[in-house]
Amino acid sequence: xxxxxxxxxxxxxxxNEFEVFTNGFIAINSNGxxxxxxxxxxxxxxxxxxxxxxxIYLTPDQFLMPGFVDCHIHAPQVAQIxxxxxxxxxxxxxxxxxxxxxxxxxxxxxQKVYKQVVKTTLRCGTTLASxxxxxxxxxxxxxxxEALQQGQRALVGKVCSNCNIPDFYKxxxxxxxxxxxxxxxxFKLLKTNLVQPIITPRFAISCDEKLLSALGNIANKHDLHxxxxxxxxxxxxxxxxxxxSKGYAEVYDSAKLLTNKTVLAHAVHLEDDEIKLISSRxxxxxxxxxxxxxxxxxxxxxxxxxxxxxxxxxxxxxSAGNSMSIQDAILRAMDVSHxxxxxxxxxxxxxxxxxxxxxxxxYKPLDYKQAIYLATLGGAQALALDHVTGNFEAxxxxxxxxIDTTQYPxxxxxxxxxxxxxxxxxxxxxxxxxxxxxxGDERNIAKVFVAGVQVKV
Ligand code: GUN
Ligand code: FE
Numbered sequence: 001x002x003x004x005x006x007x008x009x010x011x012x013x014x015x016n017e018f019e020v021f022t023n024g025f026i027a028i029n030s031n032g033x034x035x036x037x038x039x040x041x042x043x044x045x046x047x048x049x050x051x052x053x054x055x056i057y058l059t060p061d062q063f064l065m066p067g068f069v070d071c072h073i074h075a076p077q078v079a080q081i082x083x084x085x086x087x088x089x090x091x092x093x094x095x096x097x098x099x100x101x102x103x104x105x106x107x108x109x110x111q112k113v114y115k116q117v118v119k120t121t122l123r124c125g126t127t128l129a130s131x132x133x134x135x136x137x138x139x140x141x142x143x144x145x146e147a148l149q150q151g152q153r154a155l156v157g158k159v160c161s162n163c164n165i166p167d168f169y170k171x172x173x174x175x176x177x178x179x180x181x182x183x184x185x186x187f188k189l190l191k192t193n194l195v196q197p198i199i200t201p202r203f204a205i206s207c208d209e210k211l212l213s214a215l216g217n218i219a220n221k222h223d224l225h226x227x228x229x230x231x232x233x234x235x236x237x238x239x240x241x242x243x244x245s246k247g248y249a250e251v252y253d254s255a256k257l258l259t260n261k262t263v264l265a266h267a268v269h270l271e272d273d274e275i276k277l278i279s280s281r282x283x284x285x286x287x288x289x290x291x292x293x294x295x296x297x298x299x300x301x302x303x304x305x306x307x308x309x310x311x312x313x314x315x316x317x318x319s320a321g322n323s324m325s326i327q328d329a330i331l332r333a334m335d336v337s338h339x340x341x342x343x344x345x346x347x348x349x350x351x352x353x354x355x356x357x358x359x360x361x362x363y364k365p366l367d368y369k370q371a372i373y374l375a376t377l378g379g380a381q382a383l384a385l386d387h388v389t390g391n392f393e394a395x396x397x398x399x400x401x402x403i404d405t406t407q408y409p410x411x412x413x414x415x416x417x418x419x420x421x422x423x424x425x426x427x428x429x430x431x432x433x434x435x436x437x438x439x440g441d442e443r444n445i446a447k448v449f450v451a452g453v454q455v456k457v
């Protein structure tokens with residue numbers, strides 16, 4: 001049945017356009033598409049047959065916002081979340097990750113893990129995720145089916161790797177191409193748009209030139225999304241240059257892997273020319289602040305990347321990132337942005353002044369509204385799905401989370417309410433949002449909707 005929600009609503013329209021409806025409504029048709037959203041319910045409803053809608057009233061402690069978008073998460077790695085985070089990237093991959101991912105040849109094991117992964121990301125409010133599976137076609141299809149069954153919007157990629165990884169996990173060129181084609185065929189049987197395949201070369205180190213080009217061609221032939229890693233750690237970048245005698249972005253561009261449906265995770269150390277190239281191709285970046293910190297990869301200056309016209313979303317990058325929650329990624333992105341400001345500006349008496357270029361004096365860290373944009377519309381843009389989701393514009397699908405701010409087991413919310421009475425409605429809503437972002441967690445996510453359907457969490 002068509003629905004109307006009435007109450008406090010927010011979404012973003014761009015990095016710096018944060019829109020709140022304090023006395024808002026959002027109308028959704030029976031196919032889960034948004035008909036209209038705004039403050040002017042009276043004039044809109046006067047033109048409608050309201051009896052056709054179920055009307056749901058939010059309480060003053062609740063608000064609706066777009067669902068979170070996780071632009072980069074490794075589903076199999078959830079099985080080792082929290083482990084080995086005292087190592088740099090290449091050691092962590094060899095010691096922990098490749099042996100674990102090898103176990104996903106076992107479909108029963110994969111089924112067990114993937115069921116939990118989708119359940120947990122949905123519980124965290126992730127209505128759209130771009131998942132890395134493993135090298136295994138069949139278990140990665142299990143992940144795709146699990147997302148579909150639980151009602152999550154997702155891009156799901158069979159990982160490709162044919163060199164510079166341990167023999168027990170390596171594919172041949174022929175296997176990787178054949179299995180990728182079979183994987184795409186497997187999707188056709190699912191007959192859905194909710195979950196789509198995404199071409200997934202693991203990274204330039206683990207795919208030779210021939211495989212990268214073949215994957216670029218397959219993506220092109222089927223008009224598919226592409227995901228991979230770029231410029232995450234200095235040792236990795238040096239290895240890429242040693243192998244290809246080119247810059248990292250150029251390696252992908254030569255293989256036609258930089259398209260307007262490509263998302264590149266990390267991008268911590270991208271040079272200006274590389275950012276320009278990525279921008280000119282319409283490719284995007286998944287900012288993974290938790291993982292960049294945990295593996296000591298570096299500080300990614302997303303504002304620098306955004307300024308050069310590259311689309312940016314957030315990624316948990318589990319399990320190099322230690323949290324499944326994009327609400328946590330929002331906080332981590334703000335932390336990194338503040339730390340960058342310190343690096344650029346902090347001057348301790350008696351020490352030399354920071355050396356940054358003069359433009360860094362104007363550097364302003366990401367604020368919570370901009371971070372919410374990255375976590376929602378920015379992510380949908382980065383995954384080239386913003387025509388479908390990311391905010392509450394008419395014609396998009398209703399992918400949303402209902403936040404209930406009465407549930408703060410560790411914080412006395414009532415004490416806040418007692419001195420909050422005389423504030424404007426807009427100020428009160430913005431304060432509820434801040435409460436959720438800064439001290440809330442998934443316990444505040446009362447309901448999750450994907451394409452208008454309330455999913456079970
Ligand atoms: N680079 C190649 N593979 C991986 C991975 O699994 N995680 C991260 N963070 N970086 C990678
Ligand atoms: Fe990753």
